[in-house]
Amino acid sequence: MKKILSLLMAFGLLFAVTACGTSEEKSDENANGGDGEKAEEVKELTMGFIPSQEADQIADNVKPLEEYLTEQLGVPVKAEVMIDFVGLVEGMRTGQIDIGFTNPFGYVQAKERADVEVLVKAIRNGSDTYKAQFIAAADSDLNSVEDLVAQEGLTWAFGDTLSTSGYLFPASKLMEMGVENLDTFYNQTAVGGHDNAVLAVLEGQADFATTFDDARDTLEKDHPDVKDKVKVIGYTDEIPNDGVSVRKDLPEDMKAKIKEAFLAINDNEDVLAVMTEVYTWSGIAEASDEEFDIVRDVYAKFKDQLEQ
Template sequence: MKKFLSLFMAMFLVLALAACGTNGKEEEGTATEGNGGEEEVTELTMGFIPSQEADQIADNVKPLEDYLTAELGVPVKAEIMIDFVGLVEGMRTGQIDIGFTNPFGYVQAVDRANVEVLVKAIRHGSDTYKAQFIARADSGLTSVEDLVAKEGLTWAYGDTLSTSGFLFPASKLMDMGVEDLNTFFTQTAVGGHDNAVLSVLEGQADFATTFDDARTVLEKDHPNVMEEVVVIGHTDPIPNDGVSVREGLSDEMKNKIKEAFLAINDKPEVLSVMNEVYTWDGIAEATDEEYDIVREVYAKFKDQLEE
């Protein structure tokens, strides 16, 4: 009897381990193991995080889906994520193959999911950008010094995991003397850079922090936003956001993805999609070392953000 139970348990463990080794994407039929032992991709999913209304992004990226599908030879679909945490987790579990990662999201994704950055954005001829502090023109707030001199202000930002929306501005505020951000300001995460600008415009927040210049996203619906909401300061330069891929894709597929994105520079109709969604004017190759400055800022908040 004991021998029978031992044999039964051994067989059970083998089956259980085999089941645990099954990848979710494989179950869906999007990735299988080829004859050479490498993963054979039959579908790719791109993960986006909101910089504007999610349904608007979904509509705008359709031409990019079509372009990449043609270039890569497999169906490519877009998925709008709720936040950066969801994107990182999606890449870790293999549900997201290609991620549009902001600088901090990329650093976190490397730590948690061993992703690899392929390309980065070019804006206004530069591969770096700054975060901006904004306030209403009639608020009396004219500098970052004004913010640290007046406790109790309401601060709006898109997401605590946003590089330009929170991390670099928070680091600057701390360097300027704010010891406890949580008690000094009333913080409100509003889910996107456009919403942060809107919070200031409508008087729901005293100031906001966004990428430079997120106000332009609202110009179509709010023509006076550039006059009513003003920039009162900037952070140090930040490496631009980029496109990363999950662990497990073959070198051949990663190279195809990289080359497809770089080729967008010569395709104005597709580049206009990147500009519409994330204000990209061009695309350049990226390396992991460029994001070391982001790692330094992340180190200040790592314990807090991983609670």
């Protein structure tokens, strides 16, 4: 009987020690961002970019950013220029892309499809938000967004139907102000860029256009009088700037390092110049998911169109 009791006590002690060890291991894993599994060991990080310029050019321009982040994070960081945003989201969902540069609608889509986490956002002209603008010829009788809603059959130029400021936010505003069917109310023309949208108004090919504020600047070198000949007649609500997101299962300590490294760029003139060259960022601020709720509201109106 004594032997049996001794064996039971021994098994009980072994179970207690094992359970304690398992609990401590899980605690350590959770502290490192794990979910009951061993935390991922990050040996390399890949950043995904959507081209704002020629792919070869952007790849060359971000080399100093690669080098800076490699030094700050302690692991090699490489840039990959994606063909399109769908590829970026899929890359973040599957773990092939760790860090993604996303525009506002792009982030909302990536959050929904891949549960990414936004870390920081751009500062431009001293602000972390921007507006879309409605423009018309200076000698036009169109002087407000109300005038656009009151007159059917106008030709509307914009860069692309997937553009946040070029189309989606302006389209949402026009709908809110009473336009029931944009496709039949206006003659829409996608011209491939904000600069081309301004040019369409300047050259009389469109009655009005929608762009970011102030896209006329992009034409001033070749058309010094663009601001005399093209006027701004209205704006949309504020839109959060584009930012940097990370894939959801990246370890929490690495996410914190990435965020800290990007915020520290504010004090590094050379690297900040790279951000200005690639995406016209003049500074970097912290970002939160809640800031993009206004984008989600507009996204809901055009979800089917965006996912085609």
